[in-house]
Amino acid sequence: MKIKDIGEIGLIKRCVKKIRLDSSVIKGSGDDAAVLRWARNRYLLYACDMLVEGVHFKRKDAAAFGIGWKALARNISDIAAMGGLPRHAVISVGLDPDLPVKFFDLLFNGMNSAAKKFKVNIVGGDVSRSGKIVIDVSLLGEVERSNLVTRSGAKIGDLILVTGCLGGSIKGRHLDFIPRVEEARRLVRNFKINSMIDISDGLILDLGRILRASKAGAKLYQNAIPVSKDADSFEDAVSGGEDFELLFTMGLKEARRFFKTELRKMKTPVTLIGEIVDKKEGYKIVRDGGKIESLRRGGYLHF
Amino acid sequence: MKIKDIGEIGLIKRCVKKIRLDSSVIKGSGDDAAVLRWARNRYLLYACDMLVEGVHFKRKDAAAFGIGWKALARNISDIAAMGGLPRHAVISVGLDPDLPVKFFDLLFNGMNSAAKKFKVNIVGGDVSRSGKIVIDVSLLGEVERSNLVTRSGAKIGDLILVTGCLGGSIKGRHLDFIPRVEEARRLVRNFKINSMIDISDGLILDLGRILRASKAGAKLYQNAIPVSKDADSFEDAVSGGEDFELLFTMGLKEARRFFKTELRKMKTPVTLIGEIVDKKEGYKIVRDGGKIESLRRGGYLHF
Numbered sequence: 001m002k003i004k005d006i007g008e009i010g011l012i013k014r015c016v017k018k019i020r021l022d023s024s025v026i027k028g029s030g031d032d033a034a035v036l037r038w039a040r041n042r043y044l045l046y047a048c049d050m051l052v053e054g055v056h057f058k059r060k061d062a063a064a065f066g067i068g069w070k071a072l073a074r075n076i077s078d079i080a081a082m083g084g085l086p087r088h089a090v091i092s093v094g095l096d097p098d099l100p101v102k103f104f105d106l107l108f109n110g111m112n113s114a115a116k117k118f119k120v121n122i123v124g125g126d127v128s129r130s131g132k133i134v135i136d137v138s139l140l141g142e143v144e145r146s147n148l149v150t151r152s153g154a155k156i157g158d159l160i161l162v163t164g165c166l167g168g169s170i171k172g173r174h175l176d177f178i179p180r181v182e183e184a185r186r187l188v189r190n191f192k193i194n195s196m197i198d199i200s201d202g203l204i205l206d207l208g209r210i211l212r213a214s215k216a217g218a219k220l221y222q223n224a225i226p227v228s229k230d231a232d233s234f235e236d237a238v239s240g241g242e243d244f245e246l247l248f249t250m251g252l253k254e255a256r257r258f259f260k261t262e263l264r265k266m267k268t269p270v271t272l273i274g275e276i277v278d279k280k281e282g283y284k285i286v287r288d289g290g291k292i293e294s295l296r297r298g299g300y301l302h303f
Numbered sequence: 304m305k306i307k308d309i310g311e312i313g314l315i316k317r318c319v320k321k322i323r324l325d326s327s328v329i330k331g332s333g334d335d336a337a338v339l340r341w342a343r344n345r346y347l348l349y350a351c352d353m354l355v356e357g358v359h360f361k362r363k364d365a366a367a368f369g370i371g372w373k374a375l376a377r378n379i380s381d382i383a384a385m386g387g388l389p390r391h392a393v394i395s396v397g398l399d400p401d402l403p404v405k406f407f408d409l410l411f412n413g414m415n416s417a418a419k420k421f422k423v424n425i426v427g428g429d430v431s432r433s434g435k436i437v438i439d440v441s442l443l444g445e446v447e448r449s450n451l452v453t454r455s456g457a458k459i460g461d462l463i464l465v466t467g468c469l470g471g472s473i474k475g476r477h478l479d480f481i482p483r484v485e486e487a488r489r490l491v492r493n494f495k496i497n498s499m500i501d502i503s504d505g506l507i508l509d510l511g512r513i514l515r516a517s518k519a520g521a522k523l524y525q526n527a528i529p530v531s532k533d534a535d536s537f538e539d540a541v542s543g544g545e546d547f548e549l550l551f552t553m554g555l556k557e558a559r560r561f562f563k564t565e566l567r568k569m570k571t572p573v574t575l576i577g578e579i580v581d582k583k584e585g586y587k588i589v590r591d592g593g594k595i596e597s598l599r600r601g602g603y604l605h606f
Contacts, residue, residue: 001403001404001405002400002401002402002403002404003398003399003400003401003402003403003404003407004400004401005404006404008430011398011407011430012428012430014404014408014411015411015415015425015428018411018412018415019415019418019424019425020419020424021424021425021426022422022424024390024391024424025391025424025426028424028425028426028427029425029426029427029428033427034391034393034426034427036391036426036443038341038342039341039342044347044443046391046393046426046427046443047393047427048393048394048395048427048428048429048439048441049395049429050395050396050397050429050430050431050437050439051431052397052431052432052433052437054434055431055432055433056431087327088327088328088337088339088349090337090349090350090351090441091351092351092352092353092439092441093353094353094355094437095306095314096306097305097306097307098305098306098307099305099306100304100305100306101304101305101306101308101309101317102304104306104314105317108317108318108321109321112318112321112322115322116323119325121322121324121325121327121328121331122318122322122324122331122332123324123328123331123332123337123339123349124331124332124336124337124349124350124351125315125318125332125351126351126352126353126439127311127314127315127353128353128354128355128358128359129355129358130355130358130435130437131357131434131435132433132434132435134353134355134397134433134437134439136351136353136395136429136437136439136441138351138393138395138439138441140339140347140349140443
């Protein structure tokens with residue numbers, strides 16, 4: 001039996017069931033970041049993400065600066081999705097000895113720019129020889145206990161909202177996207193957000209993650225979903241990866257207050273795209289013509 | 304200009320000079336782990352280490368369990384070298400889709416065994432496709448402020464000590480070594496340790512790191528250095544990497560007290576191998592015959 005036979009999800013399950021965690025871990029793997037007990041009023045958030053040449057980017061056609069930016073920004077996006085602020089990063093890079101220094105400089109400048117913009121301290125790292133470029137960023141963040149949001153808090157009757165537009169990120173936006181830290185912080189500080197995730201593997205798959213964690217169902221409205229002009233199709237917009245937009249749910253009253261008081265203060269559009277329903281009603285989409293279809297998990301998986 | 308032309312140290316310098324750190328960072332890159340301000344009486348320690356197939360291990364001839372063990376254990380060794388306790392890890396793995404699941408299971412079991420033995424919570428991770436196996440572990444630890452030890456505190460007159468025996472780890476020990484957490488904790492809790500590092504790139508190179516950080520010189524005694532029976536030669540023992548023993552310095556009085564009260568309580572031998580001298584006296588070794596030679600930096604570098 002090979003890795004590709006059990007798949008990415010099977011692989012992770014296999015590991016998670018063997019792991020033992022002590023009581024200082026509020027939440028281990030299975031969310032955008034781990035949540036650790038630390039100081040009295042704050043949790044530590046902890047996440048990592050690996051980029052591999054030929055899988056996540058190509059050496060020739062991708063801008064080195066963008067690859068570096070993305071390596072840090074997607075971790076920052078994970079911390080934002082928990083309601084937190086990014087704080088400290090360590091970065092491991094595997095490099096081909098024949099790689100031009102100029103390429104590496106641009107790559108590092110991309111990471112460093114993201115670090116400066118989001119006030120992240122790059123506090124350490126490791127370099128190794130490697131045929132293909134590999135970049136693994138691990139990021140620590142912090143969040144006030146009261147502002148923590150996970151995937152598992154969606155409630156029946158919640159409205160489902162999303163920042164920005166979905167789809168077409170492959171045409172370039174995936175290398176220079178702005179992680180939604182500011183938006184997430186405004187949301188968690190001023191409203192009761194019941195669940196949140198960042199869309200890294202497509203809306204359908206990532207909403208599915210919220211539903212599984214929250215033991216809930218959902219109804220999406222096709223005509224409400226904000227599709228990017230770069231998206232090839234609606235299907236592409238809801239199943240293509242790397243949007244790095246926030247997908248979150250909140251109660252009706254809170255949503256009303258949000259639309260009344262906060263929406264116009266935010267630079268980023270926020271769109272209502274559906275509602276959380278009972279798990280037994282399933283995971284469905286109301287198509288433009290009114291037809292209701294069941295959704296299956298879709299999106300990007302490595303194996 | 305290529306990566307191999309500027310070398311590993313040049314590469315790291317290039318990055319470090321661009322990085323800006325805020326006041327919550329006590330120590331960024333340049334020690335075994337970063338030191339971060341967090342709770343009132345404790346610092347957070349933060350380190351990462353990447354293992355790449357074909358560079359750090361071979362898929363065919365190395366035991367998968369040992370590779371996994373090592374991936375976590377070398378990070379644990381870094382935390383120990385700061386005087387701290389390991390606490391939480393996130394692990395990124397790049398895997399060949401055609402890798403047998405059995406190999407992966409053993410690899411993960413190795414990591415998980417090290418985690419259990421040293422009470423580390425594996426709280427998250429990332430998996431990616433990759434031609435060569437890549438494992439990057441990032442580890443958080445903690446240390447009481449009073450017990451923190453860095454590379455930079457060696458003082459003229461300090462004695463230089465080392466745990467265990469050096470050399471020959473390539474013959475197998477590098478895959479099942481025991482990180483010296485217990486020894487390090489006994490040392491920092493009961494004695495004033497002025498500087499410490501774990502030997503990952505050979506005694507000569509790693510002592511050189513303490514000397515540079517502490518702006519000091521050293522005199523080593525060849526006949527005092529404990530050479531492993533697996534080492535091919537004395538030269539191999541002091542410049543071969545991956546011993547993962549503790550190298551530390553302490554004042555004469557403290558050392559006397561240590562040898563009198565503590566040494567017999569420790570299961571691991573500790574040997575006096577030299578002394579810290581003024582920087583202008585240089586970095587020297589007294590050979591078996593009495594001849595004094597200057598030491599140049601030696602050991603393992605990736606580029």
